[in-house]
Amino acid sequence: MPDPAIEIENLTKEYPFGFLHLKKRTSLEGLSMQVEMGDVFGFIGPNGAGKSTTIKLLMGLIFPTAGSARILGKPISDVEMHGDIGYLPEQPYFYDYLTAAEVLDYFARFHDLTAADRKDRVDRMLRKVGLETARKIQLRKYSKGMLQRVGLAQAILHDPKVVILDEPMSGLDPVGRREVRDIILELKKDGKTVMFSTHILSDAETLCDRVGVIVGGKLRGVGAPGTLVDMKTLGMEILFELTGTANVPLLSKATRTGDCYRLQVPEEELYAAIEQLRGAGAHILSVSQVKATLEEFFMNLVEADRAQGAAVEVSGQ
Amino acid sequence: MKSEKSIAWLLLLVVPLGFAGIWRLQHGIDAQRASISEERDEVLLRSPKLVKAMSLEYAPLLADIYWTRVVQYYGNKHLRGQANLDLLWPLLDITTALDPNLVIAYRFGAMFLSPAAPGGAGRPDLAVQLIQRGIQANPEYWRLYEDLGFVYYFDLKDYQKASAAFLEGSKKPNALVWMKIMAAKVAAEGESFETSLFLWKDIYDTSADPSVKKNALMHLQLLTVKEDCKQLDALADEYAKRHGKRPSRMSDLVQAGLVRGIPRDPLGFPYVFGEGGKAELNLDSPLLEKQLMFDRFKNVVP
Amino acid sequence: MRRAGVVALNTFREAVRDRVLYNLVFFALLMIAASVAVGQISIGIEQTVIVSLGLSAISVIGLLISIFLGVALVSKEMDKRTLYTLLAKPVRRSEFLLGKFAGLVLTLAVNTAAMAMGLLLAMLYVKHSLERSDTVVLVAVYFILLKLALIVALALLFSCFTTPLLAILFTVGLYSAGLYVQELRNLPIEVMSPPMSAFTKWLSYLLPNFENFNVMAMAAHGRVVPGALILQNTLYAVVYCTIVLTAAAAVFSRRNLK
Ligand SMILES: Nc1ncnc2c1ncn2[C@@H]1O[C@H](COP(=O)(O)OP(=O)(O)O)[C@@H](O)[C@H]1O
Numbered sequence: 107m108p109d110p111a112i113e114i115e116n117l118t119k120e121y122p123f124g125f126l127h128l129k130k131r132t133s134l135e136g137l138s139m140q141v142e143m144g145d146v147f148g149f150i151g152p153n154g155a156g157k158s159t160t161i162k163l164l165m166g167l168i169f170p171t172a173g174s175a176r177i178l179g180k181p182i183s184d185v186e187m188h189g190d191i192g193y194l195p196e197q198p199y200f201y202d203y204l205t206a207a208e209v210l211d212y213f214a215r216f217h218d219l220t221a222a223d224r225k226d227r228v229d230r231m232l233r234k235v236g237l238e239t240a241r242k243i244q245l246r247k248y249s250k251g252m253l254q255r256v257g258l259a260q261a262i263l264h265d266p267k268v269v270i271l272d273e274p275m276s277g278l279d280p281v282g283r284r285e286v287r288d289i290i291l292e293l294k295k296d297g298k299t300v301m302f303s304t305h306i307l308s309d310a311e312t313l314c315d316r317v318g319v320i321v322g323g324k325l326r327g328v329g330a331p332g333t334l335v336d337m338k339t340l341g342m343e344i345l346f347e348l349t350g351t352a353n354v355p356l357l358s359k360a361t362r363t364g365d366c367y368r369l370q371v372p373e374e375e376l377y378a379a380i381e382q383l384r385g386a387g388a389h390i391l392s393v394s395q396v397k398a399t400l401e402e403f404f405m406n407l408v409e410a411d412r413a414q415g416a417a418v419e420v421s422g423q
Numbered sequence: 424m425k426s427e428k429s430i431a432w433l434l435l436l437v438v439p440l441g442f443a444g445i446w447r448l449q450h451g452i453d454a455q456r457a458s459i460s461e462e463r464d465e466v467l468l469r470s471p472k473l474v475k476a477m478s479l480e481y482a483p484l485l486a487d488i489y490w491t492r493v494v495q496y497y498g499n500k501h502l503r504g505q506a507n508l509d510l511l512w513p514l515l516d517i518t519t520a521l522d523p524n525l526v527i528a529y530r531f532g533a534m535f536l537s538p539a540a541p542g543g544a545g546r547p548d549l550a551v552q553l554i555q556r557g558i559q560a561n562p563e564y565w566r567l568y569e570d571l572g573f574v575y576y577f578d579l580k581d582y583q584k585a586s587a588a589f590l591e592g593s594k595k596p597n598a599l600v601w602m603k604i605m606a607a608k609v610a611a612e613g614e615s616f617e618t619s620l621f622l623w624k625d626i627y628d629t630s631a632d633p634s635v636k637k638n639a640l641m642h643l644q645l646l647t648v649k650e651d652c653k654q655l656d657a658l659a660d661e662y663a664k665r666h667g668k669r670p671s672r673m674s675d676l677v678q679a680g681l682v683r684g685i686p687r688d689p690l691g692f693p694y695v696f697g698e699g700g701k702a703e704l705n706l707d708s709p710l711l712e713k714q715l716m717f718d719r720f721k722n723v724v725p
Numbered sequence: 726m727r728r729a730g731v732v733a734l735n736t737f738r739e740a741v742r743d744r745v746l747y748n749l750v751f752f753a754l755l756m757i758a759a760s761v762a763v764g765q766i767s768i769g770i771e772q773t774v775i776v777s778l779g780l781s782a783i784s785v786i787g788l789l790i791s792i793f794l795g796v797a798l799v800s801k802e803m804d805k806r807t808l809y810t811l812l813a814k815p816v817r818r819s820e821f822l823l824g825k826f827a828g829l830v831l832t833l834a835v836n837t838a839a840m841a842m843g844l845l846l847a848m849l850y851v852k853h854s855l856e857r858s859d860t861v862v863l864v865a866v867y868f869i870l871l872k873l874a875l876i877v878a879l880a881l882l883f884s885c886f887t888t889p890l891l892a893i894l895f896t897v898g899l900y901s902a903g904l905y906v907q908e909l910r911n912l913p914i915e916v917m918s919p920p921m922s923a924f925t926k927w928l929s930y931l932l933p934n935f936e937n938f939n940v941m942a943m944a945a946h947g948r949v950v951p952g953a954l955i956l957q958n959t960l961y962a963v964v965y966c967t968i969v970l971t972a973a974a975a976v977f978s979r980r981n982l983k
C-alpha cells in the first residue's frame with residue numbers, strides 16, 4: 107500500500123486573544139486524518155469550523171500548537187516539497203501591479219522550468235481558467251471571480267501531485283463553479299490528489315471520493331459521502347389527507363399543506379403511527395423512506411455543537 | 424521546523440561574531456576619521472535667529488542639543504590640548520539665543536571663552552558680552568555677576584569693573600554675603616592671592632560640570648604653587664641674610680629652622696631650588712607641565 | 726539564492742511601477758535645481774552649497790523611501806495576503822526576506838544614481854567642468870546608499886514582529902539614535918557611574934553608527950575620502966545588515982501569518 111498523500115496527526119492550533127494575548131482560543135483540536143493518493147477529498151464544515159486553519163497549517167503558513175502532518179511522506183516544514191503541491195488560498199489576492207500572465211510567470215520562476223516551458227504553461231493555464239482574453243490586464247482591475255481563476259491557475263501551473271484548494275468555488279458564478287468542478291475531475295483523472303474545503307455540501311457530495319466533516323475545530327466524521335449519511339438513523343415519511351380536526355397527538359408533529367399532511371417518524375414507530383392515523387380517519391397517500399442528506403448530518407452536528415458551546419460558555423462563567 | 428531551528432542557530436553564531444566585527448570596524452573607522460582630522464561643521468547654521476526660527480516650539484530642546492555639543496566641543500578640544508576654540512562662541516551664541524534661560528551656558532561661556540589659551544578661547548570681550556546678555560535675560564541670578572566680576576578680575580584685570588560687578592550681584596536675592604566683601608577687597612587691593620584663591624575655590628565648590636571643576640582645581644593648585652614659591656623665595660632671602668649665601672637645597676631651609684619639614688606642592692612633590700636659586704616645582708610633579716603650558720601661552724598670546 | 730533573486734526582481738518591478746517613487750525622485754531633482762539658484766546668491770561657496778544641499782536632498786528622499794517602503798516590504802504582503810500563494814511555492818521565508826531586501830536596495834541604488842546624476846549636472850552647470858576631486862561626491866552618494874541599505878534592513882526587521890506604524894517609529898527612532906552615537910561616545914564618561922559608563926560604551930558600539938556614513942562636509946569641500954574608509958564603511962554596512970537580516974529571518978520564520 108502506498109503512502110497516503112496527506113497524513114495529519116493530532117494537529118492542534120490555538121490562537122491567543124484578549125488583553126496581552128493571555129487567553130487562548132482553540133481553532134483546531136487534535137485533528138487526525140489521512141487523504142489517500144489519487145482521492146478527491148472534501149473538507150467540509152460551516153464558516154469558522156477550522157478548515158482554513160487546517161489548510162494553512164499544512165502549507166506552513168501558520169505553525170501548529172501541537173501535532174504534526176506529512177504531505178507525500180515529507181514533514182510540512184520541508185519547503186522543497188512545495189514543488190509538488192499546489193495551493194489556492196481562500197479569497198486569493200495577488201500583486202495588483204502585475205497582469206495575469208506576469209503573475210503566473212513570476213510564480214513559475216520558483217520551479218525549475220525553462221523559459222519556453224514557462225511561457226507554454228502560462229498560456230495553457232490561462233486558457234484553462236478562461237482568462238486568455240484578460241491576460242494583459244493588471245490584476246487591480248480584476249473581479250473577485252477572476253482572481254479566483256488566477257488563483258486556480260497558479261495552483262496547478264507546475265503540475266503538482268497534490269492540490270489543496272481552500273473554498274475553490276466561492277465567489278464564482280454557476281458557470282465558474284462548473285468549470286472548477288471540471289478542473290478537479292480532470293486532476294483526478296490525471297491521478298492527482300485533490301483536497302478542497304467547502305461549506306457548500308452539494309459540491310462535496312457529487313465530487314468527492316471521501317469527505318471529512320469538521321465542526322467547531324473537531325473532526326466529526328470521515329468517509330465516503332454515502333457511508334457518512336448512513337451514520338444517521340433513517341426515518342420514514344408518511345403523506346396523508348385528513349379533513350376536519352381529529353384529536354391525534356401525532357398531528358402536532360406533522361406539517362400541513364391544505365388538507366395534506368406530511369409526517370416524519372422513526373422507522374420502528376412507523377406501524378404504530380399508521381394505526382393511529384387510520385384510527386383518526388386519515389387517508390394515507392404514501393409512505394417513503396427518507397434519504398438523509400449530508401446536509402442534515404451536517405446540520406445536526408452544527409446544532410449539537412451550538413448547544414455544547416452554550417453549555418461551555420455557561421460553565422466558563 | 425528544521426529551517427526554523429537552523430536559522431536560530433545561525434543567529435546565535437552571527438550576532439556575537441557580527442558585533443565583534445562591528446566593534447573592530449568601528450575602531451578602525453574612528454581611527455581613520457581621526458587621521459583625516461577633518462574639521463566637521465559643528466555649526467552648520469551660524470545665524471542664531473535663523474536657527475531659532477527653524478526650531479519652532481522646540482527651541483529649548485534644540486538649545487539642549489546645542490549645549491551638549493558645546494560641552495563636547497570644548498571637552499574634545501581641551502582634551503587634545505588644542506587651543507583653537509573658534510567655534511565656541513557661535514555655539515554658545517546659538518544655544519543662548521535658543522534658550523535664554525539656560526544659565527549654565529552663560530557661566531560656561533565666562534569660564535572658557537574668556538581665559539587665554541590653553542584654558543580658554545582668549546576672548547574676554549565676548550565673555551562679557553555673553554554674560555551681560557545672560558544678566559539681561561536672568562536679572563535676578565546673582566551668580567552671573569560673580570562670573571562677570573571673575574572675567575574682569577582675572578582676564579581683563581579691570582578691578583574697578585570687577586568690584587562693581589561683585590557689588591551689583593551682592594544686591595540680588597540670595598546672593599552670598601562674601602560678594603559684598605569681595606567688592607570692597609578687589610576695589611582696594613586689585614589682584615591678590617586670597618581673592619584669587621577664594622574665587623577659584625567658589626567655582627570649584629559650586630560647579631557641577633566636571634571639566635569646569637577640573638579647570639578650577641588646576642588653577643587652585645597653580646595659585647597655591649605660585650604663592651608657595653613666593654614665600655619660599657622670601658625664606659631663601661632670609662636664609663641668605665643669615666648665612667651669606669642662598670640655600671642650594673630645601674633641606675638647608677629645614678636645617679636653618681625656617682621651615683618644618685621639606686615643603687611640598689599640592690600633589691605632594693617636594694619643591695626644589697632651581698638654577699637661579701628660585702623655588703620651583705619638582706621636575707617630577709605633573710603640575711610642572713601645566714604651569715609651563717600656561718607660561719608658554721602667556722608669552723605667545725598677547 | 727536564485728529564488729531570492731526572483732523575489733528581488735519582482736520587488737524592483739513593483740517599485741518601478743509605483744508612481745510615488747517618481748514623484749519623490751523628481752522632487753529631489755527639483756531641490757538640486759533649486760540649490761543651483763541658492764548657490765548663485767552665495768558668492769564664493771557655490772559648490773559647497775550645491776553639494777551639501779544636493780547630498781541632503783538625496784539622503785532625505787532616500788530615507789523616506791527606505792523607511793516607508795522598507796516597512797511595507799513584508800507587512801504589505803502579509804496584509805494583502807499576497808504572501809500566501811508565494812510561500813506555498815518552494816521558497817524559504819529567509820529567501821523571501823533576502824529577496825525583498827535586495828529588491829529595495831536595488832531600487833534605491835537606481836534612484837540615488839539618478840539623483841546623483843542630477844547633482845553632477847548641477848555642478849557641471851555651475852562650474853562648467855568637473856574635476857577629479859569631484860568624485861568625492863560619488864563616494865558620499867555611495868555612503869548614503871550604504872546607510873539606506875542598513876535602514877531598509879532595520880525597517881524589515883521591525884516589520885517582522887510589529888505593526889507597520891510601530892515599525893516606522895522604531896526605525897526612525899533607531900536612526901535618530903544612530904546619528905548621535907558619536908556624541909554618546911564623546912560624552913564625559915568619567916562623570917558617570919561605572920555601570921552607566923560601561924553601558925554607554927557598549928551601547929555606542931551596538932547601535933548602528935550612521936555618522937560613519939556622513940562625509941558631507943568633506944564632499945562639500947572637495948576633500949579626498951581615503952580608500953580605507955570606503956572599505957571599512959562597506960564592511961560595516963555589510964556586517965551590520967547581515968546581523969539584522971539574520972535576526973529578521975529568525976523572527977519571520979516562526980511568525981504565523983494572519
Ligand atoms: N488569525 C487568527 N487569530 C485568531 N483567531 C483566528 C485566526 N484565524 C482564524 N481564527 C479562528 O479560528 C477559527 C477557525 O477559522 P477558519 O479555519 O478560518 O474557519 P473556516 O472553516 O471557515 O475556514 C475561527 O473561529 C476563527 O475565528
Ligand SMILES: [Mg+2]
Nearest residue numbers: 157158159196
Ligand atoms: Mg475558511
